[in-house]
Amino acid sequence: MGWVTRRQLTDLLGALSLVLALAALAFGLPALDRALPADRPVSADRPYAVGGGVTVVPPPGSRIDVTETRPTDDEGTVLFRIGPVRYLITVRRFDGDLPTAADRLRQRITGTTGYQVTGTELTIATVSGLAGLQGGYTAPGRGGRYAVFVADGRTIEVTVSGADLDLGRTLPAIDVSTRTLRYDPADAK
Template sequence: MARITRRELMNLLGAFGVVATLCGLAFGLPAIDRALPAERPVSAEQRYAVGAGVTVVPPVGATLDVTGTRPGDSSGTVLFRLGAVQYKIAVRPFDGDVQTAAAGLRQRITGNPGYQVTGAQLQVDTAGGLSGIQGGYTAPGRGGRYAVFVTDGLTIEVTISGVDLDLGRTLPQIEASTRTLRYDGGAR
């Protein structure tokens, strides 16, 4: 019968330790992730940094959905929720005018099966001096609004979607929040 040397035993124990650590990471981290809520409360009294120097004051009662939020230096996305209504702001580098940015957003919206842009586009301005274009869209069982702003090599896209009843109830708060959008000239 072969004898196991001390060195072989230590190697075997080390291998078991590595396997145990990997199992802990593979099963433990997802369990911890599932235990943490995806939505976090945000203050409607403080500006929230979306990314690239763009900030917004969230609507009263909104929560931040961390699964759809990615702040950054040159771009960023934030996803707020007011009940079942989603309020998303995306900022990214852009070389063009507001008409081109609005056409691109409308094309992405209508690229989804069943989505249609509705009504006329209107000019929208923020208290922070941004001028843009806003419009509406429909989808199966949902309605939505969008707005696009272009400033200093960036596009700021706002999309709002929800069931008509919920959307109608929360839209005034979301529109008030959108009017607080501001570009402070962040580092890109």
């Protein structure tokens, strides 16, 4: 067995340092990510930018789920949580009319196993004048409501879901919030 040279010892220490740094990244960053909450409080007294020129005033007591929220200049998605109730707003590019947009949203809802649209579809309007359609749906152990609006080549889809008891408590505040939806073409790209 030979002697270890100073250069070999330096190389070994460098390699060990690199392995330790990679291990810290591989295990430390995911642990840090898990330690940070996925939802953050959001102010209910000013509009929140969903994306694509669309804003909404969130319901009081809601929190934004940052893992599902993706605002951009052209489109966007925001997921608010009000306790166990999910309030999702999605803005997408769309080339069609309101009945077509409503049909597409209903098909996506009923495309999920166990989900079915219930009742009749009703007209809805926002304070800013967006006209839309809304309806309800059910799923095993859950209920929900949907609404869809079309503005300037975009569809604005709203889906709300939760257990019936939770929905009953939060739907009035969500209805008020949905009516604050506003599209400003100056904010869209």
